[in-house]
Amino acid sequence: MKIALFATCIVDGMYPEVAQATVTILRRLGHEVTFPSGQACCGQMHINSGKFEQAEPVINNHVRAFTSTEWDVAVAPSASCVASLGHQQPMVARRMGNEALATAAADVAGRTYELSQLLTDVLGVTDAAADLGSYFPHSVTYHPSCHGMRLLRLGDRQSDLIRSVEDIEFIELPLADACCGFGGTFSVKNPEVSSAMLADKARTIQATGAEVCTGGDASCLLHIGGGLSRFQRTGRFEGTPDVTAVHVKETSATDIGGDHTEHLTAVVGADDDDHLTAGEHGTSPAEPSQMQSGLRVGASTVHLARILASTKEDPLRVQSEGATVSGGSLR
Template sequence: MRIALFITCINDSFYPGTGRAVVTVLERLGHTVEFPQEQTCCGQMHFNTGYRPEALPLVNRFARTFAPYDAVVTPSASCAGMVRENHLTVAEQHGSPALGRQIAELAPKVHEFTEFLTDVLDVTDVGARFPYRVTYHPTCHSLRGLRLGDRPQQLLRAVRGLELVDLPAADSCCGFGGTFAVKNADTSAAMLADKTAGVRSTGAEVLCAADNSCLMHIGGGLSRQGAGVRTMHLAEILAATEGDPR
């Protein structure tokens, strides 16, 4: 199986260690991962803010870049959801029938990292060790869009030494929502306050999720509160074998 890593903009720019963690885990499981240099943004920001025709070149590039692969793996439920749910809409409304056919064939091959491990590779124990108290935040796209269910928790429960604690009101939004946090700052801040209170109530040392965008938002709130709770992408925990990789 020919596997490509779609790292996404935010990970490439701010959290490159997450992409490296994905490769570490997949290589540990015996797979080779390629990184197409031509990849760029999936167009989600354009699509969600109403600039759908402007997203077309990015959809075109994505389809062209990842067409040769059997599987495209990304450490972002948000971007995986954009490709699987909205690329075809952009292609049909602003592109061509040929692009639509290409997207229809490619989109099912795009997998969020945890669902690729559990559903495609049929693996839950990836040989990780992380002896810390951890809580998991199911981001909106992972919970409501991709419907990951308890796949991330299955993987976390198999990590040696990890104590997984439930997050109160886990299914509530953290208030990030991409441009929502900018356009509706007061509402976003109120939602963030509820989320950080829930995180702190668990006594967890680490908060993890399947989207670094939400972790950036929550982590900022926790840092300003002096909570002492670190945020880590789930892939980084699964890549750890001797405790904290950082």
């Protein structure tokens, strides 16, 4: 199959290794990958900022780049960008009175898949270890990005693929479906609220003790990594008041087979009894938000394409094995 890679602007400019990993996976399955050279961005940044007029040339460029290239299906290592193609591009084009662009955009969107969608639904990959030789002997937790969950309805596609990597230790992330707070320009228009959401995401990730947090969207991982990195450097969450209602507890349960398993559960907020001890108008935190467990070397973010591309022969190394972590992202 001839597969066109839509790298997305953030991967192209910030995380070229994610696009390379995507190419590696697809070639390993015997497919031909092309890279439409005119591509730039899906336009979501402008659309979500309400700048429809400025989004139109960006949408137009995307559609032009992909219609002028021959391919069977297109793929992007981002649920958010793929969702924007289908859910936003035609809407904005129509709003700008450009019906032809709307139709063309819908056509490109209809043939563009998010990576796990393509692997699972089109290419029939169900076992990453068997089908791709994926090998990653590390503890991993997983953040399912909002647009993958709620716009593309990816369900378990991403986590199933990650779980099927050889020797991986998959740790369930408490409150996994909570947004990390990125939201594009939301992160700079309402930075304090965004940072409060980020801090809670970082708290739950930190509590899993996983070496890396993975996911399918480089933008969310950039954001989460940035928060983890800041916390690890300074020992605190910055940019927002030191307040949280998220507490992660370890609970143990005995399974049907008699196995004793540990689970992480998050408790949000205080129950009514805690109100008795709440201070005056409650501006001081009930407990320090710093993680008592201290800093973990290697708590960084990495896109799932790189875990799937990792093999015994050419493994992806983590920080404890000497890999570079920059701004919280595993390089």
